[in-house]
Amino acid sequence: MSAGMLPAPTGPASTSSLPTDRQVVLRAEGLSKCFGGLKAVNDVSFSVYAGEILAVIGPNGAGKTTLLNLLSGVHRPSAGRLSLLGRDVTQSGMEARCHAGLGRAFQIVRPFGEMTVRENVTVGALFGKPGMRLPQARELAHSLLERTGLSAHAERPAHELTLLQDKRMEVARALATQPQVLLLDEVMAGLRPAEAQEAMALVRSVRESGVSVLFIEHIMPVVRDLADRVVVMDQGQVMAEGTYREVTANPLVVAAYLGSEPELGSGPVEAGQVRA
Ligand SMILES: Nc1ncnc2c1ncn2[C@@H]1O[C@H](COP(=O)(O)OP(=O)(O)OP(=O)(O)O)[C@@H](O)[C@H]1O
Ligand SMILES: [Mg+2]
16 A cells, blocks of 8 residues: 555445455545535545446435535535545645546536637646646647547537537546546436447546546446446435445335336446436
8 A cells, every 4th residue: 555545444344345455545434515404415435446437326316416526626515524545635625636636527518618629628737737837738638639539629619519529528628637536427428329338438448547437327337337336325325335236236226216127237338218
């Protein structure tokens, strides 16, 4: 274990059969967020391990996006703490967290529409690391545009992109900040099956480059094919945690979220059609 890394948590027994002796890169402990009387996130604890792809699933309104907002610093928690690569970042803002290694793509893509795709990704690179100079940022943007299949569209204004291209650019912008952990909020939503496959290949390549990924997703075959581990949220709380197989066999998860979908998890990725 390298300096600065947290040990594996020793809290309540995990329901997962996966090993938990890997480095923790992100650790939430008792995170809560209240909006008035509503506990949108209520005492949530979990870890993201080095090199893993973790899915967060759950019904609409379960608190998934609010949780991502707590992780990325959009919201400050009402209670709890968050550590990133062993550093307490509970009170840090978005920019500080980004500099500390947290990258984020939003559920609703928000590019700078009049800027070109290349400029959008370059801005991400400049924002991500203090001291990054323009030539370096341009070079990084260039390689990320290639990696995300956007080179042919680099000089187009961002508002001209298709949904898939938009999502690719959002991932490229987040990667340009050089994160250790990448947070993705429903990046597969609205994609056709072949496009979802492409997007999944991109997420796998991100992990292969050493970046841990936490993604929110409703499309269950995507979760099945992509996630090493799954956290299930319901009514602001973690209802279950484990492998895809474990959580989809959990009667609580079936009752709260999955229902009695007979083909669940057995078919190919059919975006839109297989939303839980
Ligand atoms: N800024 C806010 N102010 C007040 N209530 C909010 C705010 N953001 C979210 N909520 C409420 O918090 C709860 C959790 O919302 P959240 O968007 O986190 O759910 P979600 O799991 O991401 O849902 P979905 O799957 O539909 O994206 C909901 O009841 C929502 O209405
Ligand atoms: Mg959401």
